[in-house]
Amino acid sequence: MKLTVSQLCVEYHRVPALRDVHLEAAPRSITALIGPNGAGKSTLLRCAYGLVPYRGRIFLDGTDARTLDGRRLSHIAAYLPQDLHARSRLTVLEVVLLGKLGSLGWHVQDGDIARARASLEDVGIGDTADRPLVELSLGQRQLAFVAQALVREPRVLLFDEPTSALDLRHQLELLVLIRRLVEERGATAVIALHDLNLASRFADRMVLLASGRVHAAGTPAEVLTCETIRGAYGVDAEVQRRDDGVISVTPLRALPLP
Numbered sequence: 001m002k003l004t005v006s007q008l009c010v011e012y013h014r015v016p017a018l019r020d021v022h023l024e025a026a027p028r029s030i031t032a033l034i035g036p037n038g039a040g041k042s043t044l045l046r047c048a049y050g051l052v053p054y055r056g057r058i059f060l061d062g063t064d065a066r067t068l069d070g071r072r073l074s075h076i077a078a079y080l081p082q083d084l085h086a087r088s089r090l091t092v093l094e095v096v097l098l099g100k101l102g103s104l105g106w107h108v109q110d111g112d113i114a115r116a117r118a119s120l121e122d123v124g125i126g127d128t129a130d131r132p133l134v135e136l137s138l139g140q141r142q143l144a145f146v147a148q149a150l151v152r153e154p155r156v157l158l159f160d161e162p163t164s165a166l167d168l169r170h171q172l173e174l175l176v177l178i179r180r181l182v183e184e185r186g187a188t189a190v191i192a193l194h195d196l197n198l199a200s201r202f203a204d205r206m207v208l209l210a211s212g213r214v215h216a217a218g219t220p221a222e223v224l225t226c227e228t229i230r231g232a233y234g235v236d237a238e239v240q241r242r243d244d245g246v247i248s249v250t251p252l253r254a255l256p257l258p
Helices: 041-048 070-076 092-103 110-122 138-150 168-185 196-202 226-233
Strands: 003-012 015-025 029-034 055-060 077-080 156-160 188-192 205-210 213-218 235-241 247-254
Touching (some): 003 041, 015 041, 029 168, 029 196, 041 188, 070 077, 092 138, 138 156, 168 188, 196 247
Parallel strands (some): 029 188
Antiparallel strands (some): 205 213
């Protein structure tokens, strides 16, 4: 499902958060949102999921997202916020089942439970299914909410820093899983990431936001240049293209603030 964002503008208390943002994310692709803190990455994802009022247009396969009610949108897209607070005594399996809340009846079917357990296996924490969520580490909780987002097999993935609490192994496994899902299901993924090297390895396209505007957009090789990193982040960096074509970024020094 193609996601198209056109002339997107958002203000918080009359302060611009996004200004004339354009984005296109194609099926079977991963688009990485990158940029410094406060650039507007989270706001863009929240707009796409109908959580923030905005000016401009957002389309899902040509359908104006404003015409979709919350239930319909939740069947099409899955949104994973950056801040995940878990105080419930629900088990991990029960939390994942909540991802299918709109399709569950009075009695949970065996097929729903099997799908929820399979989703936990997909993210590598199948052995936690019967444990209370509050007993899990922050990284395990993050994976549990990823499993919840994936359990209903959405066609659009809107993930805000899904690797932020994960160790190196789980970062790689999660992004490999997302890559597999977009290719096998024809899904579209838009993911906010701070790690430029991870983004470069897994993203088909990048959108670099700075001060609420699109600072650069294109392939990782087009976006991750010394000039764009200096302009957006205020950092001098060494940028190299590896033998496999992946762009590698090594930050060298922070530049004086203007």
